Amino acid sequence: MTLRIRSARTLAVALLASLAVALGPAGIAAAHGPDPFLSGGPFGQNQQLTFRWRSGAEPASAIKTAIKAAAADATSTRASKAPTFVYGSGGDNPIGYGVGAPCGVNGIACFTRDAPNTFTMWLREQGHVFDWGTLKWCQTYATVPNGCYDAETIALDEFGHVAGLGHHDNLDNDSDYLDAVVQTYSRTRPNAGWNMHTFGRCDTATLQLRYDMANTSAKYSTCLDLATVLTISASPTSIVAGAATTLTATLKVVNDDDYLLLGGNLVSNRTVTLQRRAPGTTTWTTIGPMGAGPSAGTYVLTQRPSVTTEYRALFKKPSDEGIDSDNTPSVRVSVAACAGSAPYAAVIAAPCL
Ligand SMILES: [Zn+2]
Numbered sequence: 384m385t386l387r388i389r390s391a392r393t394l395a396v397a398l399l400a401s402l403a404v405a406l407g408p409a410g411i412a413a414a415h416g417p418d419p420f421l422s423g424g425p426f427g428q429n430q431q432l433t434f435r436w437r438s439g440a441e442p443a444s445a446i447k448t449a450i451k452a453a454a455a456d457a458t459s460t461r462a463s464k465a466p467t468f469v470y471g472s473g474g475d476n477p478i479g480y481g482v483g484a485p486c487g488v489n490g491i492a493c494f495t496r497d498a499p500n501t502f503t504m505w506l507r508e509q510g511h512v513f514d515w516g517t518l519k520w521c522q523t524y525a526t527v528p529n530g531c532y533d534a535e536t537i538a539l540d541e542f543g544h545v546a547g548l549g550h551h552d553n554l555d556n557d558s559d560y561l562d563a564v565v566q567t568y569s570r571t572r573p574n575a576g577w578n579m580h581t582f583g584r585c586d587t588a589t590l591q592l593r594y595d596m597a598n599t600s601a602k603y604s605t606c607l608d609l610a611t612v613l614t615i616s617a618s619p620t621s622i623v624a625g626a627a628t629t630l631t632a633t634l635k636v637v638n639d640d641d642y643l644l645l646g647g648n649l650v651s652n653r654t655v656t657l658q659r660r661a662p663g664t665t666t667w668t669t670i671g672p673m674g675a676g677p678s679a680g681t682y683v684l685t686q687r688p689s690v691t692t693e694y695r696a697l698f699k700k701p702s703d704e705g706i707d708s709d710n711t712p713s714v715r716v717s718v719a720a721c722a723g724s725a726p727y728a729a730v731i732a733a734p735c736l
Pocket of ligand 1: 540541550565566567
């Protein structure tokens, strides 16, 4: 639902309460954090939700265009396996417009959701008279006036609700307003955010938590702050001088219950750096980035040390996503001299140049 003005805050709070907003796990959903999630559970991962125009309450042409654009915005910017939205004349989910809208008294749009089955949506009609004034949809003007609502932005807020997002909990000074398009108070032209046509980072954070990442290479929302765990192994761990050993690192999101569907995720295509040191020393020397490994979340680099060497791998928090740094414990690769004193048959069989 989308409400009008600040003076309606008391009412808005009451309406929010009626939505039975369920906050996410402790430490995840807080002011400036991911949006809360509504009651009723999620739809299916990547579930396609097809909407039709409600019979007898079809939107005006310009509003239809805006709603279809919002459906495309929701689909293309969900950054997760959240549901997709598409128009189809035989769709199960009606979207209406006009005087029949059952929205709250100050609501300019509203929705219902019955996951994982259906949803409904309504937008009030151009010219609807509220206590605070008259509703203007920007799309209905050739020359767009200030004070109008962008129907695409408002419909995107509603599609976000259908997916399960509750209104973002802004900081007291609203400095984080643009972190979410799913807002209790949508803004009118020309106020910042009045025409947001993408989900904000704290919208997608909750979609990621509830629907999971699209794939192991996808970037985590910067509205999240997830710990990672990086591990390393060497194969083999004993070689003769000059023989090869392959270091394999694996990067995962920590398997924390608070991380919901993201806990334990393998994380691919990031920069993982290999370092080495002599045993008994404390200074690490960087070797370089590790290449993509044989399976998701793995990184490899082959080395041919001439003396026993310890290795570790590092992952540095990227500036553009919400997963944290980690480094592995060290792993030792023992190197036998070429005097034929190697203790294992396999090592003895290796060429000693
Ligand atoms: Zn809303």
